[in-house]
Amino acid sequence: ATANIGVVGLAVMGSNLARNLASREGNTVAVYNRSRSKTDELTAAHPEAEFVPAFSYEEFAASLQKPRAAIIMVKAGRPTDAVIDSLVEVFEPGDIIVDGGNALFTDTIRREKAVRETGINFVGAGISGGEEGALNGPSIMPGGSDESWVTLGPILKSIAAVAEGEPCVTHVGHDGAGHFVKMVHNGIEYADMQLIAEAYDLIRRGTGKTPAEIAEVFAEWNTGELESYLIEITAEVLRQVDAATGRPLVDVILDQAGAKGTGAWTVQTALSLGVPVSGIAEATFARSLSSHPEQREVSRDLPGPSTSSGTEEGLTVDDADAFIEDVRLALYASKIVAYSQGFDEIRAGAAEYDWTIDLGAVSKIWRAGCIIRAQFLNRIADAYAAEPELPVLLTAPYFVEALGRAQGAWRRIVSAAAGAGIPAPAFSSSLSYYDGLRAERLPAALVQGQRDFFGAHTYKRIDKEGTFHTLWSGDRTEIEAEDTH
Ligand code: NDP
Numbered sequence: 001a002t003a004n005i006g007v008v009g010l011a012v013m014g015s016n017l018a019r020n021l022a023s024r025e026g027n028t029v030a031v032y033n034r035s036r037s038k039t040d041e042l043t044a045a046h047p048e049a050e051f052v053p054a055f056s057y058e059e060f061a062a063s064l065q066k067p068r069a070a071i072i073m074v075k076a077g078r079p080t081d082a083v084i085d086s087l088v089e090v091f092e093p094g095d096i097i098v099d100g101g102n103a104l105f106t107d108t109i110r111r112e113k114a115v116r117e118t119g120i121n122f123v124g125a126g127i128s129g130g131e132e133g134a135l136n137g138p139s140i141m142p143g144g145s146d147e148s149w150v151t152l153g154p155i156l157k158s159i160a161a162v163a164e165g166e167p168c169v170t171h172v173g174h175d176g177a178g179h180f181v182k183m184v185h186n187g188i189e190y191a192d193m194q195l196i197a198e199a200y201d202l203i204r205r206g207t208g209k210t211p212a213e214i215a216e217v218f219a220e221w222n223t224g225e226l227e228s229y230l231i232e233i234t235a236e237v238l239r240q241v242d243a244a245t246g247r248p249l250v251d252v253i254l255d256q257a258g259a260k261g262t263g264a265w266t267v268q269t270a271l272s273l274g275v276p277v278s279g280i281a282e283a284t285f286a287r288s289l290s291s292h293p294e295q296r297e298v299s300r301d302l303p304g305p306s307t308s309s310g311t312e313e314g315l316t317v318d319d320a321d322a323f324i325e326d327v328r329l330a331l332y333a334s335k336i337v338a339y340s341q342g343f344d345e346i347r348a349g350a351a352e353y354d355w356t357i358d359l360g361a362v363s364k365i366w367r368a369g370c371i372i373r374a375q376f377l378n379r380i381a382d383a384y385a386a387e388p389e390l391p392v393l394l395t396a397p398y399f400v401e402a403l404g405r406a407q408g409a410w411r412r413i414v415s416a417a418a419g420a421g422i423p424a425p426a427f428s429s430s431l432s433y434y435d436g437l438r439a440e441r442l443p444a445a446l447v448q449g450q451r452d453f454f455g456a457h458t459y460k461r462i463d464k465e466g467t468f469h470t471l472w473s474g475d476r477t478e479i480e481a482e483d484t485h
Contacts, residue, residue, distance in 0.1 A: 003052045003063050005155050006030035006070035008083055009101075010038040014073030016134035017100065017127070017159070018042065022049035024158040030070070032060040061090035068095040069151055071125070076101045084111060084122075093119025096148045100127045104265060105176035105183060108143065109353070112175040121148035124175070126182020128370035129161065137161035139369035140169040141185070141362075143178030143355075161369025168365040173355030180269075180349050181362055184342050187266025187280040189230075189371050190259075191338035194283035194426045196234050199331045202413065205422055206327075207320040211248035215239040217324055225402075226332060228374030257287040266345065273348040278433050279338035282425040305421035315420035329409035334430035336403060339380060340393035341433070347391075360384030392437065403434070458482070 004026070007018040010033035019042075022029045028050045033039045039053050054060035061068060068091055072083050080101055087097050097120060099108065108124030115122035123144030127134065140160050142152065149171040160169040172178045196218075203214050215238035222231045240249040263284040270277040289296075306314060317323040343359055350357040363380035366372055383396030390396060394403065414431050417424035436442065451457035458469045458481045469481035 001063055001065045003028045003030035004065050004069070006032065006054075006060060006064050006068070008032050008060070008070055008072045008087070009034075009074035010042050011073070012131050013100070013127075013134050014071075015042045016131055017071065017073055017138075018051065019046060019049060020135050020137070020159045021155070022046070022051060027155065027158065028052060030054055030060055030063040032057070034074075057086045057090045061087075066092070066095070067151055068092070069098065069148075069155065070096070071098040071100045073100050076103050080107075081111070084115065088115060088118055088120060091120050094121070094147075096121040096123060096144075096151060098123040098125050098142070098144075098148075098152065100125050102126075102182070102260075102262065103179050105180040105269075105349075108176040108179045112144065116145075121145050122175075123148050123152060124179040125156075126178050126185065128182060128185055128366075130371070133161065133369050137168070137369050139185075139365050139373070141172050141178040141181045141365065142169065143172055143175055143180075145174065146171070160365075161373075163364065163367035163369075163373075166364060168367065168369045170358070170361040170365050172362065173350065173357045175355075176353065177350070177355040177357060180353070180355075181346060181357070183262055183265050183269065184345050184349075185366060185370060185372060186262035187270075187277065187284075187345070188338055188342040190263040190266075190283040190287070191279040191342075191426060192228075192230050192335060192372055194286050195279070195331055195334050195338065195430075196230060198417075198424045198427050199327050200234070200238070202315070202327050202417060202422060202424065203324055205420070206315040206317040206323050206416070209320070211238040211250050212241075221328055225376065226328065226335075226374075228376065229371060230374075256291045256293065258291070259284065259287050263287070266342075269349070270345050273345065273352055275341070275345045275348045276433060276436075277341040277345055278429040279334065279341055279426050282429045283338075286423075286425050305419070315416060315422060326409035326413050329406035330413035330427055333403050333406035333410045333434075334427050335376070336394050336399050337430035337433055338426070339376075340399070343380070343393045358384075358388075359390075360388065394434075394437075456481075 005021055007014050010031060018029050018031050021027045030052045031039055032054045036055055043051050043053050052063045054063050074080055074083050080099055103124055112122040121144060123142050126141035127138045129138035137160055140156050156169045157167040160167040172181050200214055215235040218231050218235040238250055242249045242252045245252055267281045267284050346357060360381045363377045367377045379398050383390060383393060410431055414428045448459045452459050452469055453472045456469055458467045460467060467481050468478050470476055470478050
């Protein structure tokens, strides 16, 4: 046995991860793939790498030092279960099986429970950063037992991205905690992308600037508080000219955004936890709306302001620079809301599933390697360092100041979008969430009254203890009631 770590599944993600592992001092990497050709290709293409190829699970297990540790990078779902079963056959108590695929956290909880019964450790690890991240340094979000972290920690630290000298990996929490956090990461990514897209759309329709000119706006933003990978690549995409037509590429790409489902998972989970992740939900739904051409086709002539540029009804902007600055501030404020909601979901998930998750540590491991990497995450880390139990992230002093600064601009932009008939679902829902949080009284009182009317769901009063019900179909007096909220 010569290898200290193994990789099962040598498609693009697995082979890149194996190469990353092999390139770090001290690692020898056992590699196995169901079909032999991928293993042969990998070892032939990288003779310099310290690979120990295996062609059966027995050989793979024999090539690993104990406690054995292997990372699975195969198709999520049944293939992952099949590989876990095979590894359980050849591994021993104390060994570690890591699933690095995009598993749903509830699958990870189930798998961890089943594998633990054999005495083997199971770690669900979210790995972000795509192919390039896997090769050069991803952000890694491992769950699993403390025991497995002892062996795995140094290995994962050796391959993770590095942000300000710190590796972008932390032991997130037990069983499904890592995949849960990865799921929310992806949800936040959806919101971030949608907000950027809305900002682009408003600038384009408001100022008539070309995509190439707007690319310069984003490049400029990328030097300030919005600095992030997504802003950076937005400038790249907007700058791109289509070779076939000579038009901006963004104008020839069909306006339908796809999704692989992690955004939907984040929203579904938030719904069952009762966490309002409205920015993430709107971003997910915006992709759904875009992907229904038949509905959009029959709706095109619905009444409303003309949305084509250059018409009198469209967005009228007198001072383009001031408008762009407003959009920037609205984007920043909405982004704060989206992250605050995402961290709220992690907090609620930790409470529900009994995980101890250090939210500041999570924000730090997202600073490099992953898609939402950004300067901004340092501010989140600072907020949790100052107050680890912060109930609402956006109430941290730094964000309060930023939101205060963005206020006017944020409201002007949402009003302008509504007035001009430009959809800005993530901008406007973020603002509504913010105002909902701030509100001294919400019309929820009326909703609760309605619930009591038709379903005797009872209500509480602002002026005394207890639970009450009005006899709506009787003489409408109020009685004390059992709490059926
Ligand atoms: P794929 O998801 O395309 O999976 C292909 C691999 O799965 C091959 O090695 C294949 O083996 C193996 N496989 C499929 N079925 C079985 C089975 N029944 N038993 C054993 N092996 C099987 O590979 P990717 O590299 O694209 O992704 C790997 C994982 O990483 C996935 O879970 C994916 O969701 C995740 N991922 C994560 C990304 C990220 O940014 N974090 C980006 C992309 C993927 P064979 O060669 O024999 O067919």
